[in-house]
Amino acid sequence: MVCGFRAGRTNIEIATFNNIPHGTVRNFRMTYNKFVEDGGKEEEFDVTNGKRKRRSDAHDDDIVDNIQQIIDKDPGRSMRGIARELSVSDFLFMSAATKERRAERAAALLNKFKHPPDKDMLIFYSDEKNFNQDQKVNKKNNRWLCSDPSEVPIVMATKFPATVMVLGVISNKGDVMPPHVFEAGLRVNSKVYLDVLKNIVKPWMDQVAGDRPYLWQQDGAPAHTAKKVQDWCEDNFPHFWGKEVWPPSSPDLNPLDFFVSPHSTKQSLINSITEVFANFDRESVVNACSRVRSRLEEVVDAKGISFVK
Template identity: 40%
Template sequence: MADRVSKGKILINQMKSKSGFLRFFSDEKIFTIDASHNRRNDRWICLDADEVKPFMKTKNPASNMVLAVISTEGDVMPPYFFQKKETVNKEVYKRVLEEVVVPWMDDVADGRPYTFQQDSAPTHRAKIVLDFLALKTPNFWPPSFWPANSPDLNPCDYYLWGKVEGLACKKYHTSVETLKQSIIKTMKELDPQEVSRACISFRRRVDSVVKNGGSHYE
């Protein structure tokens, strides 16, 4: 809790001092070919429980790890799919930042200053990754800024992934390729204003965490 409060205060100060900056948020998620199922939100209207269709899950469904980046202006980077069985180590992650993420952010920003957020995963904290980001995106938020275990503060976690999974994974996919195409289509068709609102609400969430002693935002 103390970590979330102290780092939340750092983030608030950063946003105050760089209020005009464009902000990018990033995250990774593993998608499977199985249809998504939300026990809390999925509802059936029927007269008998037997009318509810069974929800089937495969034992070891094929999957793919996806990297996403979104911005406070509603920009959505085309999803990056890591290679099958690829170990996402510090070298691989740095290469993706160098060849895909940073060029895309630079193009979107078009000369304007921006900040870049990533969580505190070990790969993200690697020296070669931090050195690269310090050189290419000097206003990125280092691990000392980001509270650990805080999916409630990352727009990719509290908005993007649920939205994409709910639309792209309504049905079982016969292959990883059809899954990927569905994710690409879904992310391309996201409403920029909705994405922007989700990212902008980040500030309100951080304020709430600090005000409530580090409690998770609900």
């Protein structure tokens, strides 16, 4: 692997050549890059440095103390960032119920990948993103780790920030739907979402697929899991993963999350998102979608662990 890193080979090329999981190569590359960035000499890198700490060792006093020091220094650090810095899994920060459900669904979904209804199945992945002027401080996603609410700093925010909700769809064969931008101020409930599926998403997928069989993926957002949406998808798509299929808390499994990098403000989004989607390299989209199966295998092997995108 190290020779491949030095030769400038991609993770996929290294994984294929060595017949090892792509996720293994990705994890070692992260460790290798950090070793070099910290001043280490390339020829001194030892692949054993890339091995994760065992989960049984994760709660020792040193780890707990290190976590507390990081929180004291920056209570706004994400839990995933803390786990990455300490070279431990963010499995430590996930609830037992979520880990169990995520592992169970990942195993079931992995089985679907191994035994698809049709050999050359088109899989359409979807995701929605909400952008606003205050995107860098998102009260839904950002956390401040402390013991007293008074310790949370006050953050100035726009009184009525402009927002935009965008739906993206890509396929495992490299097809990219022009991003659909929802009307400003529109609450995307099941009625609105179903209307977009009927009039925009399905016609585009039918055109792209032609006579080929295809499958529709969506996450567990409330608008997606509503009964009328689930029933319509079941009746109108050739194949469909229902609400009990996709693993919870799994942006690391959706190519539109781990492959597509969002913009931080509405203005930058409006200026470039259409151009970005239009210029996606087809092969890169195919490669991103092909990584879903290996990521599912990692989730199953790690019993529900969430890993860095």
